[in-house]
Amino acid sequence: MYQYNDFDTAFLTERNAQFRAQVERRINGSLTEDEFKPLRLMNGVYLQLHAYMLRVAIPYGTLNSAQMDMLAHLAAKYDKGYGHFTTRQNIQYNWPKLRDIPDMLDDLGTVGMHAIQTSGNTIRNVTADHFAGAAADEVADPRPYAELLRQWSTDHPEFQFLPRKFKIAVTGAEADRAVIRAHDIGLQLVEQVGEIGFRVIVGGGLGRTPMIGKVLRNFLPMADLLPYCEAIVSIYNRLGRRDNKYKARIKITVHENGIETIRDQVETRFAQIRPAFTGVDQTLLADIKAQFAAPDFAKKSEAPFTAAYDADPVFRSWADTNLTAHKAPGYAIVSISIKKQGDTPGDATAEQMRAMAELARTYGHDELRISHEQNVILPHVHRADLPALHATLKAHGLATSNIGLISDIIACPGMDYCALATARSIPVAQQIATRFDELKLEHDIGELKIKISGCINACGHHHVGHIGILGLDRAGVENYQITLGGDHTETAAVGERAGPGFAYDEIVPAIERLIAAYLHLRNSPDERFIDAYRRLGLAPFKAALYPAVNAGGKADAA
Amino acid sequence: MTRAFTPKVLTANHLLEGDVVYLSASGGWVRDLAQAEVLTNEVDAQIRLIEAEQQVDTVVGVYLADVTAEGQPKHFREDFRATGPSNYAHGKQASTQAELN
Numbered sequence: 001m002y003q004y005n006d007f008d009t010a011f012l013t014e015r016n017a018q019f020r021a022q023v024e025r026r027i028n029g030s031l032t033e034d035e036f037k038p039l040r041l042m043n044g045v046y047l048q049l050h051a052y053m054l055r056v057a058i059p060y061g062t063l064n065s066a067q068m069d070m071l072a073h074l075a076a077k078y079d080k081g082y083g084h085f086t087t088r089q090n091i092q093y094n095w096p097k098l099r100d101i102p103d104m105l106d107d108l109g110t111v112g113m114h115a116i117q118t119s120g121n122t123i124r125n126v127t128a129d130h131f132a133g134a135a136a137d138e139v140a141d142p143r144p145y146a147e148l149l150r151q152w153s154t155d156h157p158e159f160q161f162l163p164r165k166f167k168i169a170v171t172g173a174e175a176d177r178a179v180i181r182a183h184d185i186g187l188q189l190v191e192q193v194g195e196i197g198f199r200v201i202v203g204g205g206l207g208r209t210p211m212i213g214k215v216l217r218n219f220l221p222m223a224d225l226l227p228y229c230e231a232i233v234s235i236y237n238r239l240g241r242r243d244n245k246y247k248a249r250i251k252i253t254v255h256e257n258g259i260e261t262i263r264d265q266v267e268t269r270f271a272q273i274r275p276a277f278t279g280v281d282q283t284l285l286a287d288i289k290a291q292f293a294a295p296d297f298a299k300k301s302e303a304p305f306t307a308a309y310d311a312d313p314v315f316r317s318w319a320d321t322n323l324t325a326h327k328a329p330g331y332a333i334v335s336i337s338i339k340k341q342g343d344t345p346g347d348a349t350a351e352q353m354r355a356m357a358e359l360a361r362t363y364g365h366d367e368l369r370i371s372h373e374q375n376v377i378l379p380h381v382h383r384a385d386l387p388a389l390h391a392t393l394k395a396h397g398l399a400t401s402n403i404g405l406i407s408d409i410i411a412c413p414g415m416d417y418c419a420l421a422t423a424r425s426i427p428v429a430q431q432i433a434t435r436f437d438e439l440k441l442e443h444d445i446g447e448l449k450i451k452i453s454g455c456i457n458a459c460g461h462h463h464v465g466h467i468g469i470l471g472l473d474r475a476g477v478e479n480y481q482i483t484l485g486g487d488h489t490e491t492a493a494v495g496e497r498a499g500p501g502f503a504y505d506e507i508v509p510a511i512e513r514l515i516a517a518y519l520h521l522r523n524s525p526d527e528r529f530i531d532a533y534r535r536l537g538l539a540p541f542k543a544a545l546y547p548a549v550n551a552g553g554k555a556d557a558a
Numbered sequence: 559m560t561r562a563f564t565p566k567v568l569t570a571n572h573l574l575e576g577d578v579v580y581l582s583a584s585g586g587w588v589r590d591l592a593q594a595e596v597l598t599n600e601v602d603a604q605i606r607l608i609e610a611e612q613q614v615d616t617v618v619g620v621y622l623a624d625v626t627a628e629g630q631p632k633h634f635r636e637d638f639r640a641t642g643p644s645n646y647a648h649g650k651q652a653s654t655q656a657e658l659n
Contacts (some may be wrong), residue, residue, distance in 0.1 A: 001628060027574065027615070028571070028615075029614065029615040032614050033618050033619070047571055047576060047618060047619065047633075048576075049578075049639055050576070050577055050578060050638075050639065050642060050643065050650075051571075051575070051577055052576040080648050082645070092641075094648075095574065095576075095648065096576075097574060097575055098573065098574050098575075098576065099574060102605040191576060225620075316600055344645045344646075415635060415638055416636075416638065416643035416644050417643055424638075426643075426644065426645045427644050427645065430645065431613070441601075473634075473635075476632070476633050477634070478634060505580060552569045
């Protein structure tokens, strides 16, 4: 993976020193909060409901063990012993003190990490497929391109004050695990007559006005990546609305101007700026690519795996649920669930982070990933090592077999932490997970994506959940709207609102009715919830959610 | 006709710690809602707000929050601010528990 060079290190040291001085000036009264706020946001520092929050970037979700150890160190030393992994593959600390934050940033700098551009109207942390470099189905590893984009976008002088924030996601596979169709720019590596390039998607996004991204270019040559992205952001910078925060994202710019107009303008701008990219970026890319070379995969017998698989039903269940096919023979991609039923989705303790770092060192070629679904991935583990790895995970409360199941819920921090939230998300997720664990139904239910947001901004991706839950404030009371049929993958779709919202104590029973209806309606155990929904439409699920009202809208006589 | 003034407390976040604080009757900032001054007079409340807004080296984001006559939060957001998150006892409920123990 990418190692900082002298330039990166010097840049970060200087930037951290600047921020330390800004914090000092805020504390001694030289800066007002209005002056300080944009400065702290540029460095990932929010003021939330109960405390400051520091959002640390995990570029394209990739970490080595030393970096994971550092995240654990921050959690233990400056926070309350844990961190929260987010849907943008970042980590958030919920309880730092203002005076400590410059020290936290200096500590992060020692392992090549930072919090720059994790907030503000800039190009945010570039996200990627969490299985990148390991997946059996990818055209190429997308991370070198994500790293090139990170370097290009960091402190880019033209793009520090965009109309609104700007998010780029990259994947190397047709199966979309990076939600590229719900990003401002989504990039998919594709192969065309032996050449690798990008399918460029633009104008996707969730939030108040959810939009599925549109294809801007079906094939962009690899060497054109930076100038083309620069052209897109440049056109957005010019056309994007600054008069209304709710219409400021590029999805609205594309929607209002039309994809054809945007394409024409981007292509014109691209033609103008392309000559300025003389190839330095390609030299840089070649250096970056060399640092993302695949690890030296071991060749050994898989007998320990087979023996454990045959002998231990707990291991078998975990292996069946949490492993994904790897491109190298004998290897597997391990998804470590940090969604143990009843726990907070995405939270890991310092001790758990250290355990995962140690596992990466021992069995995982020193690599870890954070998924947008708020789990931790060990992308390269030989199957022979899985029984030992599983035993260690069990000892740390990390062996939950629920990847892709009903308790593997995405949930934003919601009103338990977030100053923007209109309702809580975390306890709803905890209760759903606990309930279906009690019913021992989740493996029978099969693949199901529940995504919960505590406000319209949709950090919890509720629009693209098979079941989406949106928490709102209705006349001073928490109220939860359900959407159905959303999909975050290559067949992306925005879910359909099922009907009136549910009170806090009604939402879990409503989900239970919905699932009972699905189990009754599916034509075989292989038909996933989303497939049954697509086959049958909203009506039968709506009937289950609102049993007192029949299809005609009249009160049920029973 | 203007709406009748309803009881308020003056609240903010502490500049250094970031945690929720309330203005007490003695004019100091306290961390426990029970010790906050319940303001029942509109003019009084506005003066307190303006004065508090000047304390930029102590607090951030000062505002008046609705409470009942007994000083209990009216909105669930203020309930969470007064107690802490519901998933861990890491907020004010931690110190309340410590006092009880």
